[in-house]
Amino acid sequence: MMQTTSRIPISAQGEAAWVLPSRGIIGMACLIVAESAIFMIFVVAYIYYIGKSLSGPTPREVLELPILGTVCLLSSSFTVHAAVSALRKNNVRTSTLWLAATVLLGAVFLMGTAREWYHLIVDFGLTIRTNLFGTTFYSLVGLHASHVVIGLIMLTVTLALAASGRVREEHAERLEVLSLYWHFVDGVWVVVFTVVYILGR
Amino acid sequence: MAHAPVLEVIDRTQRQRRPPFDVMYEWVSTVDHKKLGLMYIGYALVFLVIAGFEATLMRIQLAVPNNHFVSPQVFNRLFTMHGTTMIFFVAMPMVFGFGNYLVPLMIGARDMAFPRLNAFSFWISAFGGLLMYFSYLGGDGLYGMGSAPDVGWFAYAPLTAKVFSPGHSTDYWTLAVLLSGVGSTGTALNIVTTTICLRCKGMKLSRMPLFVWLMLTASGIVFVAVSPLTAAQIMLVLDRYLGAHFFDTQAGGSAVLWMHFFWIFGHPEVYVLVLPAFGCVNEILPVFSRKAVFGYPAMVAASVGIGFISLSVWAHHMFTVGMGPAGNTFFVFSTMVISVPTGIKIFNWLATLWGGKIIYKVPMMFCIAFLFQFLVAGLTGIMLSAAPFNWQLSASYFVVAHFHYVIVGAIITALFGGFYYWYPKVTGRMMSETLGKWHFWLFIIGFHLTFDFMHIPGLLGMPRRIYTYEAGRGWEGWNLIVGIGAIFQAVGILIFVYNMVRSYYRGDIAGHDPWDAWTLEWATPSPPPVYNFAVEPTVRSRRPLWDLKHPEDQDENYE
Numbered sequence: 184m185m186q187t188t189s190r191i192p193i194s195a196q197g198e199a200a201w202v203l204p205s206r207g208i209i210g211m212a213c214l215i216v217a218e219s220a221i222f223m224i225f226v227v228a229y230i231y232y233i234g235k236s237l238s239g240p241t242p243r244e245v246l247e248l249p250i251l252g253t254v255c256l257l258s259s260s261f262t263v264h265a266a267v268s269a270l271r272k273n274n275v276r277t278s279t280l281w282l283a284a285t286v287l288l289g290a291v292f293l294m295g296t297a298r299e300w301y302h303l304i305v306d307f308g309l310t311i312r313t314n315l316f317g318t319t320f321y322s323l324v325g326l327h328a329s330h331v332v333i334g335l336i337m338l339t340v341t342l343a344l345a346a347s348g349r350v351r352e353e354h355a356e357r358l359e360v361l362s363l364y365w366h367f368v369d370g371v372w373v374v375v376f377t378v379v380y381i382l383g384r
Numbered sequence: 385m386a387h388a389p390v391l392e393v394i395d396r397t398q399r400q401r402r403p404p405f406d407v408m409y410e411w412v413s414t415v416d417h418k419k420l421g422l423m424y425i426g427y428a429l430v431f432l433v434i435a436g437f438e439a440t441l442m443r444i445q446l447a448v449p450n451n452h453f454v455s456p457q458v459f460n461r462l463f464t465m466h467g468t469t470m471i472f473f474v475a476m477p478m479v480f481g482f483g484n485y486l487v488p489l490m491i492g493a494r495d496m497a498f499p500r501l502n503a504f505s506f507w508i509s510a511f512g513g514l515l516m517y518f519s520y521l522g523g524d525g526l527y528g529m530g531s532a533p534d535v536g537w538f539a540y541a542p543l544t545a546k547v548f549s550p551g552h553s554t555d556y557w558t559l560a561v562l563l564s565g566v567g568s569t570g571t572a573l574n575i576v577t578t579t580i581c582l583r584c585k586g587m588k589l590s591r592m593p594l595f596v597w598l599m600l601t602a603s604g605i606v607f608v609a610v611s612p613l614t615a616a617q618i619m620l621v622l623d624r625y626l627g628a629h630f631f632d633t634q635a636g637g638s639a640v641l642w643m644h645f646f647w648i649f650g651h652p653e654v655y656v657l658v659l660p661a662f663g664c665v666n667e668i669l670p671v672f673s674r675k676a677v678f679g680y681p682a683m684v685a686a687s688v689g690i691g692f693i694s695l696s697v698w699a700h701h702m703f704t705v706g707m708g709p710a711g712n713t714f715f716v717f718s719t720m721v722i723s724v725p726t727g728i729k730i731f732n733w734l735a736t737l738w739g740g741k742i743i744y745k746v747p748m749m750f751c752i753a754f755l756f757q758f759l760v761a762g763l764t765g766i767m768l769s770a771a772p773f774n775w776q777l778s779a780s781y782f783v784v785a786h787f788h789y790v791i792v793g794a795i796i797t798a799l800f801g802g803f804y805y806w807y808p809k810v811t812g813r814m815m816s817e818t819l820g821k822w823h824f825w826l827f828i829i830g831f832h833l834t835f836d837f838m839h840i841p842g843l844l845g846m847p848r849r850i851y852t853y854e855a856g857r858g859w860e861g862w863n864l865i866v867g868i869g870a871i872f873q874a875v876g877i878l879i880f881v882y883n884m885v886r887s888y889y890r891g892d893i894a895g896h897d898p899w900d901a902w903t904l905e906w907a908t909p910s911p912p913p914v915y916n917f918a919v920e921p922t923v924r925s926r927r928p929l930w931d932l933k934h935p936e937d938q939d940e941n942y943e
Contacts, residue, residue, distance in 0.1 A: 206497040206581040213573040213607060220611035221618075224645060228619065228630060237636045312627040315636050322622055322630075 492584025830872025
């Protein structure tokens with residue numbers, strides 16, 4: 184076989200541009216798929232154990248619809264989206280404001296959960312040990328809340344960076360990756376809300 | 385072999401002796417996909433020897449009736465540790481090690497998409513393995529030494545409840561599996577992202593090497609299969625530590641739910657392991673038949689098809705639970721359907737061999753053995769997928785023989801082929817063919833002695849996981865043969881390890897492309913330099929190196 188000059192490394196002449204998706208977005212999409220599977224197992228366990236508790240209290244007796252928290256969390260999806268769009272248009276100040284609104288709305292949601300848990304534990308004595316409802320309720324809602332906490336930490340860090348002027352237009356894609364996670368946390372809440380507070384009651 | 389043209393790569397790697405501490409620091413702190421891949425494989429080999437040793441102890445115990453070589457408690461620990469180690473700390477890291485090393489090289493990328501996540505995933509899996517074995521020290525606290533997990537590798541509830549498994553050994557088991565699951569998910573995420581986002585110019589999805597396709601599919605399964613196990617382990621931790629009642633039957637919890645959650649992971653897991661093994665065969669078989677792989681699109685479709693179908697078959701592990709006619713019928717049917725894409729792959733491999741100039745080097749010999757053994761493993765799988773047959777033989781040695789046929793006969797055999805095939809690329813030296821043939825024949829003979837004959841005591845009613853048995857049931861002779869086979873396999877594997885160490889120092893210099901192969905990893909020097917490619921390659925077909933070596937006969941004219 185003859186020694187030939189390499190054809191491989193020479194970049195092709197006049198071919199169409201070679202564009203591949205951004206790794207941040209694909210990576211986040213993968214994470215979301217994997218996390219969805221985890222949530223799905225917890226949701227299945229919740230649904231499977233509805234009405235199977237051997238003792239009280241039952242969901243109907245103790246759960247109230249967390250309307251305020253839900254409204255806040257769902258609207259925070261819009262605010263984070265607005266923050267990304269503003270940054271895309273190089274509107275850093277507006278973006279920072281929208282980010283602050285997102286953090287605030289997320290925090291309101293978390294406080295709602297904290298109040299609800301305090302109420303359940305102190306007033307009704309419902310803990311994770313009490314019955315199957317307690318077991319599945321605290322683990323499913325708690326798993327979601329822990330995701331909200333992680334999202335809030337990341338958003339707060341971003342907000343701090345933005346407030347100190349370190350966020351620029353070229354970071355829009357990273358913010359978008361973060362916003363995807365936040366949308367996912369929101370989407371999960373829709374499922375959790377439906378299963379726990381509507382189906383489960 | 386003719387001198388093959390290769391890429392000019394600027395290799396500035398310093399090759400001088402350095403103090404051991406520097407070398408260690410470099411390996412511990414590395415984020416290079418090749419080093420991490422090698423660490424995955426090295427760590428898997430260490431655990432392979434440990435878990436193989438556990439298997440040998442069990443076979444000694446079972447070789448003759450009424451044996452008291454180990455106590456029943458120790459026997460329970462042995463099969464639990466053997467199963468868990470082999471799946472989570474041998475097979476998984478080994479396939480991910482191959483993937484880590486080869487995927488970026490094959491698609492012409494310089495590293496994985498997230499190198500630091502890659503290092504994190506490796507170390508968290510590695511510490512998972514250490515954590516599980518630490519149980520031998522910490523299971524009962526340091527003063528009650530010698531307690532290891534003993535709940536079986538699928539850890540059915542309610543045996544795992546605090547009441548039935550006091551002490552901490554089960555906690556070590558569940559936390560180790562949890563960590564391993566996090567690591568696997570991270571690596572899978574990395575492989576998928578790398579494959580989608582970092583392909584070199586011209587490397588369309590339809591031109592990717594089949595190994596990359598199979599790693600992509602296997603990683604996709606990891607997301608939806610390993611995560612349920614992670615979720616179930618979280619529930620078990622909550623049960624054991626916080627007094628939750630997920631699997632607590634006394635509080636209305638369900639033991640069957642754990643079985644579902646475990647097997648939703650457990651069955652796709654087989655495909656997570658076997659698909660990369662298929663990938664090795666897909667790369668080796670064509671090169672040693674001197675033909676392009678037959679039916680590339682059908683191969684890709686079959687692989688992805690297996691990936692999807694594998695998610696709907698889990699409850700065939702649970703026919704004896706009593707799921708009712710509808711459930712049974714569904715899972716019998718879906719299990720049988722999965723043999724269709726698998727059959728497509730077997731036919732395509734045969735068609736690749738057909739009319740080829742077959743070269744019987746060691747990697748090829750392992751691939752041929754793989755073809756036969758995988759076929760037999762699939763056939764006993766179809767037998768077991770029929771619910772009435774399964775009612776008879778569930779939890780018998782027939783099942784044990786079947787899944788070891790898949791894991792040892794198909795997965796490990798194909799990976800051995802992969803070791804011989806890619807070793808020259810990784811180290812720059814060839815493995816010894818003579819020692820390789822000794823390894824091959826001893827291992828294959830041992831494998832067939834062990835696992836062919838293990839089917840028979842199963843058919844004669846010998847249940848799995850018993851620590852001894854009485855004479856006169858017709859099991860004793862068979863178990864002796866099984867034990868003798870285990871010795872053959874152990875010797876074969878020791879020769880393999882010796883061969884790897886010896887060839888590292890004394891093997892023939894391999895050069896860039898010892899097999900005259902066609903995928904991009906053979907365009908780099910052996911071993912490949914840091915960041916792989918000095919210039920990003922451009923490809924025009926599925927076999928870029930064929931194009932390079934045969935300018936007059938380009939592959940793109942046929943694809």
